[in-house]
Amino acid sequence: MTDIVQHTPRITAGVHAHDALRGGLNKFASAVVRLGNVDPVTTEIVRLRCASHHQCGT
Amino acid sequence: VTSATFDRVLQTVPEVAHAVHLSADGTAVVPGDLLEVCRLRVAMLLGNEALLAEARVQQADLVADLPNWPTSSRFSTAQRACLALTEEFVIDVASSSDESLAAVTAELGEQGMADFVSALLITEQRQRLAMMWERLGV
Numbered sequence: 001m002t003d004i005v006q007h008t009p010r011i012t013a014g015v016h017a018h019d020a021l022r023g024g025l026n027k028f029a030s031a032v033v034r035l036g037n038v039d040p041v042t043t044e045i046v047r048l049r050c051a052s053h054h055q056c057g058t
Numbered sequence: 059v060t061s062a063t064f065d066r067v068l069q070t071v072p073e074v075a076h077a078v079h080l081s082a083d084g085t086a087v088v089p090g091d092l093l094e095v096c097r098l099r100v101a102m103l104l105g106n107e108a109l110l111a112e113a114r115v116q117q118a119d120l121v122a123d124l125p126n127w128p129t130s131s132r133f134s135t136a137q138r139a140c141l142a143l144t145e146e147f148v149i150d151v152a153s154s155s156d157e158s159l160a161a162v163t164a165e166l167g168e169q170g171m172a173d174f175v176s177a178l179l180i181t182e183q184r185q186r187l188a189m190m191w192e193r194l195g196v
Contacts, residue, residue, distance in 0.1 A: 010156060010159050011168065011171070011172060012168060015168050015169060015172055016172060017172045017173050017175070017176035017177075018084065018087040018169075018172075018173050018176075020083065020084035020086070020087050021081070021084040021085070021087055021173060021176040021177060021180070022084075022176065023080060023084065024077060024078075024080035024081030024082070024083065024084040024180070025081055025084075025176060025179070025180065027073075027076070027077035027080055027081075028074065028077035028078060028080075028081055030077075031071070031073040031074045031076075031077045032074060034073070035071060035074070053151070053152055054151065054152065055152060
């Protein structure tokens with residue numbers, strides 16, 4: 001695995017993508033998370049890998 | 059990949075299908091010429107031959123020039139800035155550079171940059187999904 005480059009925030013607080021974009025992305029993420037076709041362990045491994053790759057701290 | 063393909067493959071999960079269409083519709087917020095060159099560049103980087111074959115029918119010159127975007131006069135400063143970020147985004151999103159983001163912001167403004175990055179994510183996701191489905195034969 002490659003090292004993750006740590007960035008300081010690169011967008012002003014309060015600036016978000018247009019509602020038309022955020023709405024679709026949020027709905028997609030929510031709908032996918034609610035699916036139950038993949039076993040929980042695989043789901044969690046993928047979730048953690050994605051969080052690491054995207055530097056998601058939430 | 060067409061909307062019909064997404065409907066067919068995602069027919070058992072209509073909530074996901076709806077969200078996919080909603081996301082695609084949202085990309086209209088970004089100037090079409092910017093997103094189109096980046097969509098094609100994503101296709102080249104991912105090896106999305108199906109999309110490129112389709113594009114060559116209508117936009118053969120653009121597809122042929124696209125690998126030369128850093129030097130070709132065909133592309134505007136804004137397109138070049140977005141293409142540079144697109145390449146970093148596809149190859150290793152976590153290592154996208156401050157410089158590339160700043161260049162896009164200089165051209166589109168901060169709001170425009172935020173919109174572009176989200177639209178690029180949607181564009182890339184659609185292609186990865188389509189390619190995976192093709193390989194799985196679904």
